[in-house]
Amino acid sequence: MEEMHNESLEEMEYEYMKENMELDLLVVVGVEKVVSYHTNYFLKQPCRDSPQTGWKFMMEILKRNGTRCHEMFRMEKQVFHKLCDKLRSYGLEATRRI
Structure with a gap:
């Protein structure tokens, strides 16, 4: 038991x-x-903390690796450059604000 x-x-x-x-x-x-x-x-951690604006900001993005360019513009660097060339061919010019 x-x-x-x-x-x-x-x-x-x-x-x-x-x-x-x-x-x-x-x-x-x-x-x-x-x-x-x-x-x-x-x-x-802040990752989009560039003090640059306008043209300097664009150049900073385009000089970095392709990932940042794709994140910001939703296109590869080469595509972005072709788009810019195409817009220039239509007579669009860069201005202070654009």
């Missing part, structure tokens, strides 16, 4: 530990998600 009582206690302890381990795992995964969200959406 005592042996059965010990076995049932051991089973209860095992189940209790198993439930606690599952809860611990859920807590760890939850904390990882919160940290990941915080890192991605709250800890941001």
